[in-house]
Amino acid sequence: MKLLRIGEKGREKPAALDNNGKIRDISSHIKDLNPSTLNFETISKIQNIDLSSLPEISSSERIGACITDPGKFVAIGLNYSDHAAETGAAVPTEPIMFMKATSSICGPNDDVEIVSGSKKLDWEVELGIVIGKNAKHISESQSQEHILGYCLVNDVSEREWQIEKMGQWVKGKSHDTYGPIGPYLVTKDEIKDVNNLNMTLDVNGERMQTGNTNTMIFNVDIIVSYVSKFMSLQAGDIITTGTPPGVGMGKKPQIFLKAGDQMKLSIDNLGDEVNSLEGSFDLSTGNDSDLNNNQTVDVGDKDNSAEILEEDPFPVKRPFQKKSPAAPEPEGHMLKKFSPAAPEGHAFKKFLPAAPGGHVQKIFRLRRLPGISQIRFFPPFRIFPPFPLASENFPPFPLPPFPNA
Numbered sequence: 341m342k343l344l345r346i347g348e349k350g351r352e353k354p355a356a357l358d359n360n361g362k363i364r365d366i367s368s369h370i371k372d373l374n375p376s377t378l379n380f381e382t383i384s385k386i387q388n389i390d391l392s393s394l395p396e397i398s399s400s401e402r403i404g405a406c407i408t409d410p411g412k413f414v415a416i417g418l419n420y421s422d423h424a425a426e427t428g429a430a431v432p433t434e435p436i437m438f439m440k441a442t443s444s445i446c447g448p449n450d451d452v453e454i455v456s457g458s459k460k461l462d463w464e465v466e467l468g469i470v471i472g473k474n475a476k477h478i479s480e481s482q483s484q485e486h487i488l489g490y491c492l493v494n495d496v497s498e499r500e501w502q503i504e505k506m507g508q509w510v511k512g513k514s515h516d517t518y519g520p521i522g523p524y525l526v527t528k529d530e531i532k533d534v535n536n537l538n539m540t541l542d543v544n545g546e547r548m549q550t551g552n553t554n555t556m557i558f559n560v561d562i563i564v565s566y567v568s569k570f571m572s573l574q575a576g577d578i579i580t581t582g583t584p585p586g587v588g589m590g591k592k593p594q595i596f597l598k599a600g601d602q603m604k605l606s607i608d609n610l611g612d613e614v615n616s617l618e619g620s621f622d623l624s625t626g627n628d629s630d631l632n633n634n635q636t637v638d639v640g641d642k643d644n645s646a647e648i649l650e651e652d653p654f655p656v657k658r659p660f661q662k663k664s665p666a667a668p669e670p671e672g673h674m675l676k677k678f679s680p681a682a683p684e685g686h687a688f689k690k691f692l693p694a695a696p697g698g699h700v701q702k703i704f705r706l707r708r709l710p711g712i713s714q715i716r717f718f719p720p721f722r723i724f725p726p727f728p729l730a731s732e733n734f735p736p737f738p739l740p741p742f743p744n745a
Contacts, residue, residue, distance in 0.1 A: 380488065407491070425585075492522065543597070
C-alpha cells in the first residue's frame with residue numbers, strides 16, 4: 341500500500357493510492373500518519389478497506405511529508421563504498437550513525453531553503469526505513485518484524501557546516517527543509533527486494549547520482565539491528581540509509597546547489613521528489629546575493645511606497661511586520677547603528693517622525709527568479725554594504741554573475 345499525506349502545510353490529511361492510482365481520503369479511518377498510527381495493526385485495517393469507496397482527492401493538491409512527528413530521524417553515513425571513496429573517507433567497518441533534526445522534514449516537492457551563510461549545499465538520494473514496531477537490542481533476523489515500510493529521502497547536507505565546523509555532522513544535516521521525505525510511505529509487502537532498488541538524482545536535468553541498494557555496505561536488516569543496540573526504536577521512526585556516489589562534494593571540481601536549481605530524485609516503486617532551491621534577498625540588510633541574471637527588479641517606487649510589492653509581479657515573501665511604539669512629539673525615534681571599525685563602534689543617529697499608531701517596519705524577501713540581473717531601490721528602502729551605494733536614490737546596480745549561467 342502507498343500511503344501519503346495531502347494538503348497545505350500543517351493541515352495535511354492521510355490518504356492512500358487505490359488500484360487505479362487515484363488518491364483516496366482515508367481520514368475517516370485514521371487521523372494521520374504519525375507514531376500513534378504507524379503500526380502493523382492499524383495499517384492492516386487500512387489495507388482491508390475498499391479504497392474506491394472513499395472520497396477522491398485531486399492530484400493537484402500539495403503532497404506533504406509522508407510521516408508527521410516522528411520521534412527520531414536517524415541517518416547512516418558512508419554506506420556505499422564508492423561514495424566513501426569519492427569523499428576521501430575510509431570504508432567503514434560498522435555503520436556510521438548520526439541524527440537529523442525532525443524539524444528538517446518537509447514534503448517531497450517543497451522548496452529547499454538556501455540561507456545566508458550557506459556556501460556548500462549538497463544533495464543525497466537515499467532509501468528511508470520506517471519503523472512499525474518498537475525495537476530494542478534485536479537481531480538481524482528480527483529486523484523485518486519491525487520494519488513497516490520504506491520511503492524516499494533527500495538527505496540535504498550543508499558540507500561546510502557538516503565537515504568544516506566544529507562538532508558533529510548534525511549541524512550540516514538539520515536545517516529546516518533539509519529532510520524532504522515521500523511522496524509515499526510504501527508498506528514493505530509492495531517491495532519485492534529492498535536490497536535491489538535503483539535510485540537516481542538529477543540537478544537541473546543533469547544526472548548526478550545513479551545507484552542501487554545492492555551496493556550498500558550494510559543492508560537494511562543490519563542497520564535496524566545495529567541502531568537498536570544503541571537506542572530503542574519506536575513506531576514512526578525513520579532511518580535513512582546512506583547515499584550512492586555522485587554528490588556535489590565528490591565532483592571534480594566540486595559542485596554545490598544555488599538558488600534556482602532543481603533536484604529530481606527517484607527510487608524504484610517509492611516515487612519521485614522534485615525540490616527547487618529557494619534563495620532570498622533581505623531588503624533590510626542586503627545580505628544575500630542569491631538573485632539571478634538578465635532582468636531588473638524595482639523595489640518600492642518614486643512615491644515613497646512599497647505597494648508595488650503587494651501586487652506580487654514576482655514572488656515576494658513578507659516574513660513579518662515589526663511595529664514599534666509611537667515616539668513622543670516632536671523628537672521621533674532615535675536609531676543607532678554600530679560598525680566594528682572602531683573599538684567601541686561608530687554610532688550615528690537617525691530620527692524618524694513620530695507616529696500616533698507606531699512605526700511599522702516591513703522586511704521583504706525576494707525569491708530568486710531566472711533572469712534577474714539587477715535591483716533598483718527607491719525610498720524608503722535602503723541597502724547596506726557589501727553592496728555599493730552611489731546615492732540616497734540608489735540607481736540600479738548589477739548583481740554578480742550567476743555561477744551556473
